[in-house]
Amino acid sequence: MGILSRFKDIMASNINALLDKAEDPEKMIDDYMRQLNSDMSKVKAETASVLADEQRAKRVLDECRAEIRKLLNYAEKAVESGDEEKALKFLERKAIQVEKQNQLQVAYDAASANALSMKRMQEKIVLDMGQLEARRVHLKEKIAATKAQQQLNSRGGSLGASGSVLDAMEEKVNQAYNEAVALAELRAEPKDDLDDLIAQLEKSMNANPEDELDAMKDQIKNKE
Template identity: 30%
Template structure:
């Protein structure tokens, strides 16, 4: 059956190899899981159909077996009444139903084998899907980890830039200070105005006068 070969292809698929070759592993794993989920839906649908057919065949088999027993009873009744030809005819009818029962039993055997194989393959497919989902989770975790590390690295680089700018500003301030010192040396010496010179003379004269008065008072 096509379904069985499809399941086998999925189960036998090497997920690691597929993901290693993929340009976008996260996208590929999503597609793989989606394919598995769709296949599981089809498998369950086929299993339900097989089980329904099995129930129908079992009902048919029950009815056919009743006919086998019925014609067997009629053949026995005819023989008991010394009607051999009638008994023979009853046995012919009985074997028609015996053949039908054999055909139904063969169909039931095939259905049972198909249902059993579906159960086994469904278990394998579920296990494979669990593996795929674990890999998907691992991929997501790796992506989040890398994103977090990249964010940290970006933050570190930003800090380095800030530090560099602060150092640059510090160097600018030092240069400004040095330039100010140079400019200070270039300033002209302060000149004394004429008024200030007379004020100094008057102050000196006042002091000399007061000093002379002190000397006179000492002599007296």
């Protein structure tokens, strides 16, 4: 399954919470960044294959749906011409295709879910990278401010503005985090339910061939 096997771990990771508990935040930031870069490389390498699987599953499903519509059309024309035996054969073949369609729908749903998971992982990794970079910048600035304070202390001076400077830095990090979260939310797309709706409509066609034949005959009578 490749990188998809790490989906839960990647999505559940909380970079800020882990860094807050770290004894050496600077080292941990470097370690996490290397891991995220590795994960991103794997996501990019496997995405093409996952998307190809999704497209292939959709193409086969669409072909099956087209065959169902074609057989249904043939059956209707046979009923209109008075050949009920031929119409029944078309409907029986259609019933087999409907069963096949149900299996293909399951395969397509799985492939589509994998493609969505790849997209969500990529967005999460990008978000985590942004948080790490923001924490790295904040950490370096905080260390620099601390060193400046220590130098002044060694000379008997003080850095009265250090508190406000650090507060401003923290506000900058919080703003960067909020912007990253907002960007991820904007990138998230609602699931397209069109295929599900089509599947539900076509499942309603999964009737007994004899019953369908009777229904077609009734429709033709109503038209007369």
